[in-house]
Structure formats: C-alpha cells, structure tokens
Amino acid sequence: MANFKVNGEDKTLDIEPDMPLLWALRDELGMTGTKFGCGIAACGACTVHINGVAVRSCVTPVSAIEGQEVTTIEGLATAAVGSNPSNPALTAVQQAWIDHQVPQCGYCQSGMIMAVSSLLAQNPNPSDAEIDSSITNVCRCGTYPRVRRAIRSLATA
C-alpha cells in the first residue's frame, strides 16, 4: 500500500512501491494535469511539489514519498492560498502566465509553472543566472522568453 497526500487529501493506493508518482497520479488517481514527457527526469513536464519543493515525478517512486505531501498543478492555487488576492483560483505565477501569454501548446506548462513556483518560493528575486540554473524544463514551443518575462514581473512586483 502506498500512502501519501495529494493536494491535501489522503490517498491510499494498492500499487507497487516502485511505481513512479507520475503514473500513480495520472493512471491511478486520474489526475492528468501532471504530464509525461520523457520518463527519465530530462524534461520537467512531470514536475510536482513534494512538501513544497519541485520534484520530477517520473523518477520518484511512490515508496520514496510515503506519508508526504504532494502538490500538483491542480492543487497549486489552494496550496498557495493568498498568493493572488485578486483571484484566489490562480496563484500569482499562474496569473503572470496569463498576463504574459506564456503557454503555446501548453503541454510543458504544468511542469514549468510548478518549477517556477518552487523557485520563487525559495528565492523571490532570482537573478537571470539563478533562473537559468534552476529552470531546466524543456519547452519545445520555445516559450522561454515569456517565461523569463513572467518571472521578472513577479520578482520585481
């Protein structure tokens, strides 16, 4: 049995301990906001938060997160309550993503937003070099200039 919390709810799953969290979320819990991109921690599409810190769920077996708190894109706004008073349904990061029209196909953006949210929680005013070294997600659509602009708008806010 795997036991962990997802977006504040306790989950108990009768699954193999080595099943990656990505597939537990997507196929067992039906939570498809977290995406499969590479399966080997090379793209960041599957990024979630474990206890608030960005983690690539495709290489995180459920056995490694026993009893821990998982936040996915679906629960981000609830977890970060108060981050965006004008619209509690979205975090300030999500709002900036809309304001700067960041997503294109959007497939990488759950992971991108989770990675950036984690960065900004730890380092609210990252330098360009810090952004470059901590946001290593692949966006095949090339939304990087807008990702940077959106982060900048939050950092200077």
Add this chain to the structure above:
Amino acid sequence: MKINRRRFLLSSALVGGGVLIGYTATRPSRHRRANTEIAGSGESFVTSLIKIEADNTVTIYVPHSEMGQGVHTSLSMMAADELDADWERVNIEQAPAIDLFANGDLVTGFAGELGAPSFLAPLISVSAVKIAELANLQTTGGSSSVRFTGEHSMRYAGAAARDLLVQCAAARWAVPAAECTTALSFVHHNATGRSLSYGELAAEAAMLEPTNEPVLKTREQYNIMGKAISRNDIPAKVNGTAPYGIDAQPEGMLYAAIRFAPVFGTKLISVDAGDVLSRRGIKRIVQLEDSVAVVADSYWRAKEALKSVDAVFEELGNENVSSASIYEQFDASLAVDDSDEDREIGDTQAAFDSAADVIEANYRVPYLAHAAMEPMNCTVHLKDGRADIWTSTQDALGIKSRIASILGIDAENATFHHSYVGGGFGRRLPFNWNVIDHAALIAKEFDVPVKTVLSREDDLQQDYYRPAVASNFKAAFDSSGLVRGWHNRFTGPVQTPGAAHIPYAIDNQSIRVVDGTTHIPIAAWRSVDHSQQTFFTESFIDEIAHRAGKNPYQFRLDLLSEHPRHRRVLETAAEAAGYGRNLPEGHALGIAVQESFGSVVAEIAEVSMDANMRPVVHKVTCAIDCGFAVNPDTAASQIESGIIFGLTAAMYGEITIEGGRVAQNNFPDYEMVRMATSPEIDVHILESDNTLGGFGEPATPPIAAAVTNAIYILTGQRVRELPIKNHDFGKPSLAKA
C-alpha cells in the same frame, strides 16, 4: 438533439468554404433544415460557423486544432470582426470532426482555388476523398489556417451573417438596409434612433439565405483584427485542466506500450514474452506486422513488462545503413549529377567557363525529429460497430476516417473527441500514420478503450523525419569581382518547391536536385524544406559576400533591388539590431533572410564565443513582413517559437542513423535550447499591402545561417554542417568582417 446540432455545424462549416469556390448546391437547404431540426432553445445558426443566442451571445465554431498557435482566437477574431460582434460576448468552440460531406470535386476545387499546400497533393489525386479530410488538412498547414480558413471562410461567414442580421432589422423597421449600421452585436438605424440586438434578430436571420459574396471590411474598418487579444486557450493551460489526447480516460480503459521494428520497414518475426502475462495487470500481448505491444491496466505496468519481451525482427539489409553511409550515398549522387531541374536562369555553364574566380562549398544537415512535448498517443474504443477516438492531431477528420477503415466500420460510426495538441510541428499531419494505425489495430482486439502511448524513446526513434540534405554550391566571379553564376545541386526530395531559390539578382543560376532517397521515413517538419535550404543558401551567399570583400549586409541589399520586402525587413532588423554600430567586445552580428509561407523574414543573431570557444547566442532581432497580423501578440509568440525551434536545430539537432536505426534515445541525446541557452528575442512585425503571410513557420528558416554567419566573423570558420555542437572552433582568430 445534440447530434443534429453537431451535424449541422460541420455541414455549415464546409459550406462556408464551399461558398467561396462557388460550391453552393447543398448549402441553403441544409442550413435551414438544421435550424429546424434543432429544437428551439433560443439559439440560431445564422451562417456557417456562427451561432447567436437570444441573449446576444455569439458562439464561433473553429474547424481547426489548437496546437498553441492561437488559432482558435485568431480565427474567431476574423469572424467576429466581420460580424461586428461584441468580442466580450463571443464564445469560441472547437467545431466537431464530422465528415458529413464526401465530395472529391469539392476537394479539388477548394485546393485549386486556394493553392494547396504541398502535403495535400497526395489527397487531391485520390478520387474518393472526403471533403472532411480537406477541412482538416487546412487546419494543419501550420502557417495556413489564418490565411486559408480565416481569410476565405471565417471572414465570409461573419460578413454574411452580419448582412442577414441587417436585412432582418431593415425589414422590421421598413427602412433601406443601407441606412442601418452595426456595432457590438447590435443593428442600429441612426436616423430614427432604433436598435435591435443580434440576439433579437438571429432566429429570423437564420431563415434567410446567406449571400455568396458578402462585402468584407477593409483594413481600416477592422475593430478586432489587428489587436493583441488574449488567447482563449491559455487559462486552461495554467491550471492543468486543458485536455490533451494523452489525457483521455474513458471508463474501463487499458493501456498499450509498444515496441517497433527498430530498423524502418522491417517486420516482426517472433516474440518471446516469457512470464510477462502472469505479471500484475498485464492483459495481453498483441503482435502487429512491425511491432509488439503489451496491454495492461496501467501504462507503467505495460511499459515495464515490455522490457522483458524479446522480439525478433527481419533483417533486410538496411541494418548496415548509417549516417556516414547516407552521406556517402548523397555525395555519390551529387557527383553523378543526374539531376532534375529546380530552376535554371541564364547560361550558368558559360558564366563558369568564363569565370575569373570560382568558389565551391559543400553543405549538409542531418535528419531531425519533431519531438513534440506530448509523446505520440492515440486512444480508441471499438464496441458494437461504433468507435470513439481520442488523440492530439493536426487532422481530426483524416484520422477518424483512417481509424474507421482499419476498424472496418463506417466513419459515420466513429466519434472523434477533440483535445488540445501538445505540439505538432508536422508530426501530427496526415500520412504520418504510425501510432494511429497501431492504436487502432491494438484496440480492435478489445471491446474496452485502449490508450497507446509512445515512450519518448520511441517517439524519437519512430518519427517521420526532416530529411537529411547535402548540397553542393559553386559561385562564379567575373574579372571585376562580380558574382555571375550560382550553381546548386542538392539531394531531394523537394517537399516545398522554391525553397532552394534565391532572391538575389545573379544573372545565371542553375539549381537542380538529385536523388536523396533512403529508407528513413520523412515528413514535413516546421517550415519544411526552408529550414535546410535557407541554412545553405544564406550561408553560401555570405561566403560569396566575404569572398567579394563586401559587407554581407550591404552585399545582400545590393542584390535585392527587385525585392523591396526583403530589403525592408533587412533594413528594419539591421537598424534594430544596431548593425554597423559598436557592439560589446567579442560580439558579432550574423544575417539571414528568407521568404516562406507568404512572409519575408530577416534575422540578425548577436553571437560571441565563450571561454571554451563555444558560441553563445545573446540576442536575435527579427523583422517580418507578414502583410497583416490578425493577433499581433500571438504572431510575436509564434515568431519567438519559430526562432527557438530553428536555433535548437542549428545548435544541437541531429538524428543519426546507426545500424539502420535511430541512435538517439531521449532528450539527453536530442538536446534542446532551454532557459539558459535561450536568447533575447526582439520581434518587429511590419505590415504591408501583401496578402496575409504565415507566422508559425517563417521564423524558423533564417536562424541557423544567421548564427553561423556570425560565427564566421568571430572565428574565421565557416560552419557548413549542422549541428553547430559538433564543431571544434579551436583557438580564437578574428576574421575580417
């Protein structure tokens, strides 16, 4: 009544296209009948694609897939503007994929009228083709949806609907229609101060027959087009709710992981599944002609189990093919020069015979994968002769009929469930049938839904690739140092006619194509032939400029007197990039320009070499003449995207062949530009009187040569083979610019 309404939508969508080409036979009756069949719920379809409700809400149905190019919003803007709708009260809906009309004549006519993209050609020659397939093919030409559907269907639908609403209002008021005006979803009669909302008129308007030739607005009359409007697909893409094909989860679904014959074109001989069937959740091993699949109750279980399945595939000889042998084959083909004409101008032979100086250079680029972020996938449920289909595609209707035929059912009995598309770039176009075919064949073995998902490894290794191309160039100079002859032989096939042509005024040009056929499957890849050919031609023209001792920017301008659009984008980009002014120490600017998909694009890359002599692209300045940008912010994001896509290819992109198969496995060996390597991008959109140009593709072609032309200035080394990562630039040595 849902079904009837959906049928109507598509029929009217197609009629919208049909009107344009004079195909009116079935239009009016279907229109009216459909409105009758839909029980009155305060909703009326006034013309194709446009539904107006009594409360004055306008819903626009877009017959295209949203892949991130913002097409749902842009196309709706075009219809809404012609309709004079209140944008605040416009809903946007994806039109369902239903092939109500099957009419080969219409396809041919439509394609003829609009100028078919080259990837349509195979369809047009098929006589019993479905019009529905064409509607989708339009969707997917990347740079063509706004230009084709937008200009020729959405705007007409909006204008014709407006026309009907005005007629109705005029009749009610007993005034001439010419005295009525429209704005924000109302018709007004200013002389008497009367107004009626579209919602109040819609039911009546829907009873009338829309005109074939509504009057369209001129640019200065646009209220919505030309404004930077927020895309309607973005909110769902920031909170995880946007559905992609891979997210389908119909009740009772199983999952398939699949292993393909690694060498293209070989068949499966045998399978040893060991104990796999006894493992948890494993349902069945399915053997297909060229692959084997494990079907399980979880994708992870299927994928893990597949690792323990041994499969033996045929060996037909291609297992000896490598990238090196392919390049040898290309070189041999070029040496024999048994070529087909692409373009011949003047007497190139004579120009070379009498040349005072000749330079020659050989260029080549490797195969490339599309590598969309959403791995290829398709979910199919066949039950009782009916099918449901979920997949991210650039061609919903084509996929639907393809799958229906594999399942042995009528396409009418298949329902396509639309989703957003997690990147297309050409991979999800029709004729790239793998995965789709496989998913259908696997699902055919079950009566529950089965989702087939490719691993990233298979997504890279079972693609239809951008072709590798080799090109041999020569230039002839006369005794005064003027370039008089341009000779280019390149390996085919030609997917995009004209991509190898140059705009430069060189009197004698011989551009010819030789055979470049290999067993590697190929397809359109963002900007198609332009991405390879522009690297070649814009590099070689740079070589010519340097050889002639000219500044490469001025040299281009001097040879472009007949091409004002090219000059304008070059001048704009040069000005914005600070060309000719002081740059930071160790920086250089490289230039390239190319016309493709109706737009002319100049790019200037600001590059330096780092301490390890690796190139760093700091900034790309881009000027595009696109005629007109319907949604300028969307256009800018497409241009940024196109540049980064092309930069990834230039810097890192290569699919190599070893043992007849693709050597790359996953992102670490198919590296991409990421945040740290993504340059600042400065986009200048120039409008002109030209017809609408594309945005999705034209920014991709120039970037490779812009970067390598800068590298030449910095290092004196000419990069003639991509990707740049394979080059050793050694020690710094400054060449003369």
